[in-house]
Amino acid sequence: MxxxxxxxxxxxxxxxxxxxxxxxxxxxxxxxxxxxxxxxxxxxxxxxxxxxxxxxxxxxxxxxxxxxxxxxxxxxxxxxxxxxxxxxxxxxxxxxxxxxxxxxxxxxxxxxxxxxxxxxxxxxxQPRYDPNMAIIKNMVQNGQLGKVYYVETGGGRRRGMPGGTFIRQDIAGAGAMADIGCYSLDLALNTLGYPKPLTVSAYTSNYFGTNPKYHAEAGQFDVEDFGVAMVRFEGDLVLNFKTSWAMHMDTLGATMFLGTDAGMKVLPAGSGPWSGVWDGHVGSISLFHDIQGHHTESNIPLIKHEINxxxxxxxxxxxxxxxxxxxxxPGEEILRNQAIIDGIIRSAQTKKEVEIHIPDLV
Incomplete structure (x- = not known):
């Protein structure tokens, strides 16, 4: 022992x-x-x-x-x-x-x-421990996409609003962004090697959470249930981020990585009103590239597993x-994830683009 x-x-x-x-x-x-x-x-x-x-x-x-x-x-x-x-x-x-x-x-x-x-x-x-997440990261890091210049991530639930401590700003700090949005950000940023964010322009709302028609605790709901943001990074890279606990739509779209040599589309696993976000497993990976001048789409085989x-x-x-x-x-890595969420909150409140300043932690 x-x-x-x-x-x-x-x-x-x-x-x-x-x-x-x-x-x-x-x-x-x-x-x-x-x-x-x-x-x-x-x-x-x-x-x-x-x-x-x-x-x-x-x-x-x-x-x-x-x-x-x-x-x-x-x-x-x-x-x-x-x-x-x-x-x-x-x-x-x-x-x-x-x-x-x-x-x-x-x-x-x-x-x-x-x-x-x-x-x-x-x-x-924990979504990082799906072995298919490693496939996504390896494809980007080994240069298969060329230079990645645009990323889109987020996903969203048609209906999937929690209650209790999740919906009060004085306890949760933020809503959908803190609960599920941080997973989407980690999917994209971990794949890219956690580049340094520079600016954020964002919008948030809570039309569903504050409406008794959609939420039993509407009177206590004071965080966002929807948010979108454009994030600029070092290296001439932009991220279109979006997340939702509730909406009149089936999806906010796939996670996409656009590169100079190829593009990659990734979908989460799962189905139903609480699915569609990156708090679980990978559903599919597709590579869009040219072969001999022909537009080609390759479905990347997923690793089947029963890993918890x-x-x-x-x-x-x-x-x-x-x-x-x-x-x-490590916290040093996730610090940049938190910096973006912090920037989204500040930008949404001021209704303008804000800069992100992360001090030197050496």
Missing amino acids: GKTIRIGIIGSGGIAGAHARAYKGIEDVQIVGVADILPDKAQQFIERWDLPDATGFDDHRKLLELDLDGVSICTPNVAHYRTTVDALSAGKNVMLEKPMSVTLDEAVEMVQVSKKTGKMLNVGF VFEEKIKDFVRALREGTPAPI
Whole structure:
């Protein structure tokens, strides 16, 4: 048997259950503490998930006094910043649920503290663990498309609005962009090697969420359910981003990469009103190119698999803890994802293009 990896979980809502299930499926991993600000909720979580070695806390700082190899942060978005900084400062490695934070300034400080303490800040974008995502990235990175100059991504649900903590700005920070839009951005940006964003011009709305006809909690709904943005990057590259929780349309279109030598179209897997966004698996990959002067479309065969991508991201985090390797999905990378979301919010509020300034974190 190897060294037992000791884990704490901060936040005991729905997503924390997925973390607990994944950790319980890994040999020599022990969940030793759970923290939640609501009295008794942590203990109820411990009992529900049968965690006999875990202690419940109503203050995450008390949990961080334990001997822990890592912590999963599963709080509402607005608490990501404080709990992450506290965990890193306490010498704990962090597995952070998406989105990284609410603002760019918060994300910058989180990365700075990670660098200062030498502790891992890993951000949870499980769609990367679909092996077909690697096909998409490899095709772009090996030059098959030539120079990529335009990317379109986003997708959208015809109906797929959550409730509760997801729809309140004071808890979630943002709506569809933070919930599903960040996945779309990661698909595009990870494929491209996370280029540096320069400017954003954006629009957001919430016509569906605030209408009792479409949402039972319309009176509490004060985040966006729809957003679009044009993002400029270094290297003369532009990204057309769009996302939606609800709309009168079947799709906002495919993810597309246009290059000087070829173009690639990618569709997500799944069907139904809650599908159509990049929080799951790849449905199809098509390459548009010329052969002997003929317009040619090649369907790229997908890798068939039964990988549980959520469990895989937890396994990868534990593997890094065990082997002392860098974060599989480092905060320094996702910082640029958060910078774009921050820019979208600022641009939509001011109704004009805004610049993105990411400080040097060396």
